[in-house]
Amino acid sequence: MRGMASRWMMMVWLLGLLGLIPLALDAAEEGWSGVISVDEVIHGPAVQGSDQVELEHFALAMKDRLREAHAELVKSTPYIARVIREDIGFYETELERILAEKGGDLTVGHTLYFIKGERMLVISDGARLLINKGQVDGIVDGHLIHTRVQDPPDLGSLEGKPEGETLQGFKTRRVQRHIRDKVYDIDVAPGLPNPYRIGLLDSAQDLDLMRSLSDLPGLPMAVSEVSGEIQHSLHVVNIANPNISDEIFDP
Numbered sequence: 001m002r003g004m005a006s007r008w009m010m011m012v013w014l015l016g017l018l019g020l021i022p023l024a025l026d027a028a029e030e031g032w033s034g035v036i037s038v039d040e041v042i043h044g045p046a047v048q049g050s051d052q053v054e055l056e057h058f059a060l061a062m063k064d065r066l067r068e069a070h071a072e073l074v075k076s077t078p079y080i081a082r083v084i085r086e087d088i089g090f091y092e093t094e095l096e097r098i099l100a101e102k103g104g105d106l107t108v109g110h111t112l113y114f115i116k117g118e119r120m121l122v123i124s125d126g127a128r129l130l131i132n133k134g135q136v137d138g139i140v141d142g143h144l145i146h147t148r149v150q151d152p153p154d155l156g157s158l159e160g161k162p163e164g165e166t167l168q169g170f171k172t173r174r175v176q177r178h179i180r181d182k183v184y185d186i187d188v189a190p191g192l193p194n195p196y197r198i199g200l201l202d203s204a205q206d207l208d209l210m211r212s213l214s215d216l217p218g219l220p221m222a223v224s225e226v227s228g229e230i231q232h233s234l235h236v237v238n239i240a241n242p243n244i245s246d247e248i249f250d251p
Helices: 006-015 051-071 078-102 207-214
Strands: 035-046 104-116 121-124 127-132 135-140 143-148 173-179 182-189 217-224 231-240
Touching: 035 078, 051 078, 078 104, 127 231, 173 207
Parallel strands: none
Antiparallel strands: 035 104, 035 231, 104 121, 121 127, 127 135, 135 143, 173 182, 182 217, 217 231
């Protein structure tokens, strides 16, 4: 896994769009309308004896550079955006090394999913994607995207899975997945739409993880890596359930 959580999720979601997989809804999800907010976080180990002041100063400098790079990304041409993405990857890698030394948690990405039935609007760093009636349109790092969705994978089952944490007021089931040399605990809320099932790239890094999430029959509320010194996670931080206007899905 290269870089930090933003590369883990956003590079899979937003770069090299060769195809997307549509949402397959059960009866409980067909009429769902709302907004799902997801944070990407990296977690460093508990460390003692490090020079915390110096490391914190370095971390703040890297965060500032990362924030400035993301701000430039949304208004750059495709070529410049590609260069900025390389800079972002460097800053993220440096922040990951700092966390390995000083410990602590760092939120490195935030994504909004506006969902109504089989339609979804994704807004995140440098990207805005609309999935509507099997068509995918939008912009990623200055590149216009226009493609069709593909057939969804078979749904998995939560039958017999233990209870997970109650998150954002929703009861979950706990699934554990072994992906490559990593282990993930995943708390899934049945009856809610799964945005990873709407969008899945055919060719991108960490495809195995995204495909594993996409076959879950519900919303992955928490995806927590439980192996490795530096751990990555995705957490649903808010679920709003208003009746979204159809106008938000206009091109």
